[in-house]
Amino acid sequence: IVWRLNCLQIRRIHPPPNPKPVPRNNTTSLTISVFDMGISVEEWERIQKSLDWPYPDQEIIQLNLSTSPAHSTFSIVRLKKSYKVGENISVIIRARDHNNHLKTHGGDFFKAKLFNSGLKANVYGEVVDHRNGTYSVELLLPWEGQAQVFVRLEHSSEVVQILKKHRDSSFPRSHYIGHFEGLGPDEKRIREAVQCNIKWGAEGSWRRGNCCCEYKDKKTAMVWQCERPKILPCDKLVYHSKGSLETPLNLFEKQFFAKPLTNVPITGDKQIINVLPNTAGIGTMERCRSGLITPIPAGFYFKDVWKSFVCNTQQFSSAQMGNCLKKKIVYMMGDSTTRQWFEFFEKTVPGLRRMNLHTPRMAGPLMAVELKNNIIIHWRPHGVPLRFTIMPMTDLPFIANEIDKIAGGPHVVVVFTIVAHLVFHPVTFFVHKVAKIRQSVVALLSRAPETTVVIKSGNTAGLKDIFQSDWYALQLNTVIQEMFRDINGVIYFDVWQMTSCHYSIENVHPAPVVIANEINMFLSYVCPA
Numbered sequence: 001i002v003w004r005l006n007c008l009q010i011r012r013i014h015p016p017p018n019p020k021p022v023p024r025n026n027t028t029s030l031t032i033s034v035f036d037m038g039i040s041v042e043e044w045e046r047i048q049k050s051l052d053w054p055y056p057d058q059e060i061i062q063l064n065l066s067t068s069p070a071h072s073t074f075s076i077v078r079l080k081k082s083y084k085v086g087e088n089i090s091v092i093i094r095a096r097d098h099n100n101h102l103k104t105h106g107g108d109f110f111k112a113k114l115f116n117s118g119l120k121a122n123v124y125g126e127v128v129d130h131r132n133g134t135y136s137v138e139l140l141l142p143w144e145g146q147a148q149v150f151v152r153l154e155h156s157s158e159v160v161q162i163l164k165k166h167r168d169s170s171f172p173r174s175h176y177i178g179h180f181e182g183l184g185p186d187e188k189r190i191r192e193a194v195q196c197n198i199k200w201g202a203e204g205s206w207r208r209g210n211c212c213c214e215y216k217d218k219k220t221a222m223v224w225q226c227e228r229p230k231i232l233p234c235d236k237l238v239y240h241s242k243g244s245l246e247t248p249l250n251l252f253e254k255q256f257f258a259k260p261l262t263n264v265p266i267t268g269d270k271q272i273i274n275v276l277p278n279t280a281g282i283g284t285m286e287r288c289r290s291g292l293i294t295p296i297p298a299g300f301y302f303k304d305v306w307k308s309f310v311c312n313t314q315q316f317s318s319a320q321m322g323n324c325l326k327k328k329i330v331y332m333m334g335d336s337t338t339r340q341w342f343e344f345f346e347k348t349v350p351g352l353r354r355m356n357l358h359t360p361r362m363a364g365p366l367m368a369v370e371l372k373n374n375i376i377i378h379w380r381p382h383g384v385p386l387r388f389t390i391m392p393m394t395d396l397p398f399i400a401n402e403i404d405k406i407a408g409g410p411h412v413v414v415v416f417t418i419v420a421h422l423v424f425h426p427v428t429f430f431v432h433k434v435a436k437i438r439q440s441v442v443a444l445l446s447r448a449p450e451t452t453v454v455i456k457s458g459n460t461a462g463l464k465d466i467f468q469s470d471w472y473a474l475q476l477n478t479v480i481q482e483m484f485r486d487i488n489g490v491i492y493f494d495v496w497q498m499t500s501c502h503y504s505i506e507n508v509h510p511a512p513v514v515i516a517n518e519i520n521m522f523l524s525y526v527c528p529a
Contacts, residue, residue, distance in 0.1 A: 032201060032429075036432065037431045038435040039483075046482060051479070053160060054105060055105075056105055060158045060256075066156045067095045067097060068098040068261070069264035070264075072095045074091050074268030075269050076089055076090070076269045079269065083274065084276050085142065085275055085278040085282060086141065086282045087140075088141065089114075089138075089139050090137070090138055092136055093112075093266070094134055095108050095134070096133075105131065106131035107131075107161070108153060109157075109160055110154070111154055111500060112124075112137040113501040114150075115150055115501075116143070116147050119143065120503065121300065122502055122503060123140055123142055123297050124298070124497040125139040137151070140300070142302070145275055146274060147272075153261075153264055154469075159257060163469055171246075172197050173248060173424050175243030176197055176240065176241070177390075178194050178196040178226040178240060179239035182232045184231055195243065198222070199212075199224065200223075211225070213227070217398060219398070219401050220398050220433075238392060240391060240392075284311060286312060287312060288525045288528040288529075289525070289528060290488065290489050291489075294310055297497060297501075304517075306498060312528070313520060314529055316523050318350055322375065325370075326375065329377075330377045330413045330414075331412070331414045332378060332415050333417075334381070334399070335382065335420045336362070337417060338379060338415065339364065339366070340515050342377060344519055346368050348519075352370040352375060359395065364395070382396075385422070385424065386421050399416050408450075409451060412451045413454070415454040415493075417456040419473050423458075431479060435483065438483055445487075445490075449489060454490075454525060455490060455493065457494050457496050458476055458477050459498070459510055491525050493521065493522065498521075499514055
């Protein structure tokens with residue numbers, strides 16, 4: 001393929017490569033030390049404890065012995081004729097296999113909620129695993145009217161066991177492409193595209209024949225490696241883009257991820273729950289600030305409006321949003337879910353206009369300004385690994401490095417998220433990334449303690465497979481919470497519950513109504529009342 005740009009000729013002599021096959025036995029766990037992750041032994045032990053998840057007590061040998069959504073059931077314990085707002089109901093889930101036999105171990109990934117479709121009301125319920133095939137859920141009754149219980153089996157315990165095995169292995173489920181550009185032997189400009197990935201562990205996630213060009217970041221010590229181009233030298237890496245996905249599943253394992261077995265509602269009590277008003281009321285008028293505990297539930301939807309139990313959530317009009325952001329600089333970093341926030345502000349805040357930075361509209365970096373009230377909003381994606389369209393490597397700095405460049409102050413708001421694109425990689429690598437970001441956040445708050453720092457959790461996604469299971473995201477959210485739990489001045493914003501219980505079709509990009517509620521919650525921290 002030949003392009004002509006003015007008088008400059010660019011020849012693409014090597015098209016983007018297909019991933020090379022990886023041996024199917026390449027599922028051994030990576031040997032990573034706490035030194036590699038940048039944390040203490042004690043912290044790693046705490047993280048492992050927080051991530052503890054029961055697994056089948058024996059090797060998976062038959063699909064019929066795995067948890068069946070068609071045979072598993074739930075029941076409401078001692079259902080009464082009526083309740084009052086603020087009371088709880090108890091639900092018991094019983095897992096059964098495909099032979100209708102009760103399971104004797106835990107580890108299934110169930111999700112539960114209470115809902116009323118007419119009222120557009122939903123509330124999240126945490127499923128407690130009793131490790132014997134039974135599970136319980138305490139569901140709060142937060143609204144007056146009627147409600148019903150909904151329970152689904154997202155993954156059987158057998159699938160979770162498979163997910164964990166491949167997450168912790170050296171198998172690269174996600175591939176990336178490095179685009180090299182420069183002068184060839186004939187002094188004509190050429191491009192070469194090769195495979196790239198993280199280097200994690202002694203030899204990295206994959207091994208290649210003519211390996212490798214390595215790029216080590218001084219601050220984070222992260223190493224990005226690419227196959228060596230056939231012609232161009234390593235210093236000619238210019239662009240990055242997503243590559244293909246590659247499944248590590250064998251034919252036997254694939255059976256367990258079949259659609260009829262994944263993210264399926266289970267049968268149970270469908271009775272209408274009658275909820276009467278309560279003069280005592282529920283909710284909180286606590287001022288939104290850092291240091292608050294996220295309860296379960298963290299809030300609930302009523303008529304599509306999120307009412308938080310963390311702190312006093314305000315509902316901002318367009319004008320009020322502009323007033324809240326007056327004389328502020330907002331730095332948003334992460335993935336396309338924070339870009340959704342940028343796009344929401346762009347459409348909603350009066351007078352806010354996107355500047356033409358001559359960057360890809362979806363990949364950024366992006367900036368919007370409102371001159372009258374001196375509002376500046378930035379958004380940029382986090383560094384590699386990142387599954388985005390082709391973009392310059394220079395536009396992909398790591399979050400830790402970007403935070404180091406921010407002076408901070410009472411007029412500065414920093415918000416980041418880092419889950420959606422990291423589910424493809426080992427949890428130890430994620431710990432390393434978060435440790436470096438934490439170091440930068442601590443330094444920022446040390447030099448400018450009045451800076452508002454918000455961590456947006458990962459949300460639920462539409463795909464429930466070996467690549468983007470919600471179980472992966474839930475585990476990474478747990479890591480972030482654990483690693484930032486003792487850092488004063490940081491706000492952890494749990495959007496997981498907001499997306500998990502809402503009626504909209506789950507997608508890695510939440511529905512507009514969910515984004516609007518996330519923004520109101522976010523601004524309640526920026527401009528608390």
